[in-house]
Amino acid sequence: MKNLIIALLLASTAACTQETIDLSPKLATKVELSFDTEVVYQEGVKIKITKIEDSRCPKNVTCVWAGMARVFFTITEKSISKDGSIDFESNPVKTTIDVGGQKYNVEVSDVLPYPKDTNETSQKEYKVSLTLSK
Template sequence: MTPFKSLYGLLLVGLLAVGCEKDKSVTPAEESKPVTVKINQSARVNQNVTLNVESINDSRCPANALCVWLGNATVKFSLKNDSEVQTGELCLGQCGQQLKNRDAVTVQLGGVNYEVALSEVKPFPGTQPDGTPKEAVVTVNRKN
């Protein structure tokens, strides 16, 4: 019985080691930490790559309300380097078929792929006074 326990233990350790292997296709950019950007503001996310938030549209259900529809938050952005600009749109919440599962997109810029991911739009509706400027929390990672 003891050899079987040892075998199962080794098998379990092996499966855990394989399951925890990192995805090597994503190489973090120099500044792969999330950046918080307001509308019409930019953030340098790499030595020569800049993220600009063009617009934020937030129709999420306010925190202090009971809604039939949860709503969504969309962010239009541009990613640019010294010679090229690419645009995209990200969405959190109920985004419909066109933007379904679009909290992250891959953008090619100068022959390099970047994953642009939206993690948060703040402030959440109903948590701050109306008119508080919206901010998008975005992470940009260079992919190989």
């Protein structure tokens, strides 16, 4: 019976692909998120990275355009969700998203890793440093 319970717990854990960070930071605290990872703030607001597109010019490669990384995210407050995206080049960049009448500022300060060669980086390898505030 004990082995059955352990097997069921492991199976249910393996079925979950979304990761939730249990730090419970306050709004306006910088956090680092990966693809498909959600953070829940003390105020009850959630933000989740849903996709990253990276067209930045790899290091040691000559490009006509420096490129950018586009970060897609979802903000949820009181069961109301709003999708958004932000284009990051090299300096911190902000956007404002309205979720159910409440405006939130999203600032992305870094997207890592920076491309090193022409090989594609998988979604799970990316880390996005962002700050969510009112």
